[in-house]
Amino acid sequence: MARLSLRGIKKRFRTADVLHGIDLEIGDREFAVFVGPSGCGKSTLLRLIAGLDPITEGEFFLNDQRMNDVPPSRRGIAMVFQSYALYPHMDVYENMAFGARLMGLSKQEVEGRIADTARMLRLEALLKRKPRELSGGQRQRVAIGRALVRKPEVFLLDEPLSNLDAALRSEVRLEIAKLHRDIGGTMVYVTHDQVEAMTLADKIVVMNAGRIEQVGSPRELYETPANTFVATFIGSPRMTLIDVASDGARLSLANGGSVATGPLPSAPSLKLGLRPDAVRLTRGHFEDGLWATVVYTEYLGDNAYVYSRLADGTLLAARTTPNDLYAPDEAVTVTVEPSSAHYFSAEDGRRLAL
C-alpha cells in the first residue's frame, strides 16, 4: 500500500521559484509519469518526494503520514537515477547488499533477496563484476535491482532510459512495464520523452514551468488535452494550432480558405488544433478547405508526413499514405475530419467545450 498525496507543494532555490504549488494524488500501485520539457520542475518534484531536497512550502503525505521532515532513507522510497549512480568501488552484489544491510536485515534475508532480484533481472552472472565492467543496459538493471532489494513501497525513476541507445531503450521500457506488473509497487517515473510516458503510464502528469498542466490517462491526454501546451506536447508529429475566425458554421483563415468542421464552440475567434491524422490533403486549391503549399514530405515506410504552409505561415503536418507523395511547392487544400478537431480559446489556450 502506498498512496502519495502532494498538497500545495512549492519549491524555491534561493530566489528562483521552481515549483508554484503542486497538488497531486497518486494511488496505490499506480504508474505515474511526470513529463514535460527540460526545466519544468519534474525532476525537482521527484527529488522532493524522495526527500533529497527540502520542501519549501506545502505538504507531502505517504499513506496519510506527513513526510516533509522524514529523511530519505526512512521514507520507504527507492530511487533509480539517470546516471544509475552505482557505487564504483563495489561489485554488483555489494551494490545491492549495501542498502539492504543498512536496513538491518539478517544475512540470509539479504542473500535471499539478492538471489531473487538477480534472477528476476538476469544479473546472476554479473554479481562479481564492478560497475565499470558492465554495459549501459546492465548497469541500468543493477540500479533497478538495488532499488528492488530494499522492497520499497514507492519506486522513483529519474529519466532511467536517457543514457541508453534507441534499440535498448524500447527493450528496457518493456522490462520496466513488466516489472511494474510483477512487483506491483507504486512507481513515479520522470521523463521528457512522451513515448515513454504514453506507453508506461497509468497516469501522466504533464508539467510546464513549475505547474501541472494536466493529469490524466494517456488516452485522456491525447484525446482531450486541457490546453494548447498539452495538445502540442503529446503526440508526434505535434498537433498544428491554427488561429482562425469563426462565424458559427465555418472556420476561416484570412485569404486562406475556410472549412466546415461540424458543431463549433461559440467564439468569434479560436485556435483550431489538428493532429496529423485529422486532416486530408487534396491537390490544387478548392473552395471548401484551407489552402496550403507543400514544404516537404517525410517518407517513413508505412506512412508519410506532409508538411505544408498555410496562408498565415503556420506549418501544418498531415499524415498520408506512402503512395501519396507531394512535391515541394505543390498547392494543396486541407480538409478536416470534424470529429478529430480540437478547439482552444484564442486568449488563454484552454480547451473549449462544444
Place this chain on the structure above:
Amino acid sequence: MTGRGLWITALIVPPLAFVALFIVYPIVSAFAYAFFDWQGLRRLDFVGLENFHTVLFVEPYRSWTLNAFKNNVIVFFALMVLQNGLGFILAYALWRELPGARFHRIAVFLPVVLSTIIVAYLFKLFYHPLFGVVNISLKGLGLGFLAQPWLGQSGTALWSIIVAQAWHMVGFPTLVFLAGMQRIPGEILDAVRMETESEWVKITKIVWPLVAPSATIVFTLLFVGAFNWFELPYIMGGLDGSPFGSTDVLGLYFYRTAFGNVSSGQQDFGLGSALAVLIFIFIALVAGVITTRLRAREIQL
C-alpha cells in the same frame, strides 16, 4: 636526419644537458662522495662502505642516527593524524557546504602560502615561555598550571614543532581531498542518502574509498616531507635539535654532519653523504611501496 628530427633534438638536448649537469651529476657525485674519506674539502682514500658502517653502527653516530630516525617516525605518524586526518575532516566539512564554507576554504589554505620561515618565527613567538600567546592564553583561562616552556623541554619541544607544521600545511591535504570529493558524482551521494542518513557510513563506505587517489598523493607526499623535514626544526629547535636532541631529525643531522655547526665545527662530507644516500634510498623505497600499494585500491570513477 630530417628537419623535424633536428627540431626535436634542438629542443630536447639543452634542457636534458641542464638537468644532467645540475641535478643528475650532483646526485651521482653525492653517491660517490659517500665511498671516500674526506678531510674538509680534500678527498682522501676510497673507503668502500666504511662511512655507511660508521653512521649505522659506530657510537656516537649510531645513537644520533637512531634518535633522529625515531623522531622522523614520530613526526610522520603525528602529521598523518594532525595534518592528513584533520585535512580530510576539514575537506568534508567544506565540501558539505557547512555555513561559512566560502570563508574557511580560503582561511584553511592561507597558511600554506606563507613562507616556512615566517611560520617558524611566528610559532616561536607563540610558544615563548613569558610573553607567548599560548601561555598568556592559558593563564587568562585560569589554566596557568599548564603554561610551560614549550620549546625548552624535551617532552614538549618536538610536539610543539609538529603542531606548527600541521597548522602550516593542513590546507594542502584539505585542498587535495576537497578536489577528490568534488569529483564524486552528486547522484552517487543522493543514492547513499536514499539508503542511510548516517554520516559515518557515508564517510567510511563511500567517500573515503572514492577519494583514494587523493589519499595516495597526500600520504606519499607526507611521507617524503616528514623524512626530509628541515626548515621548521632548524629554525625552532636549532641545528643541534635542542633541547638534548629531542627535536633532532635526519635532515638536521645530515646537515650538521656534512657541513658542521657552530658548536662542534666539524664537517665530514663522507659521513654526511653516506647519511644522505641512506635517507634517499629509504624514502625512495618506502614511497615506492606506498604508492604501488595505495594505487591498487584506487577506483576509476
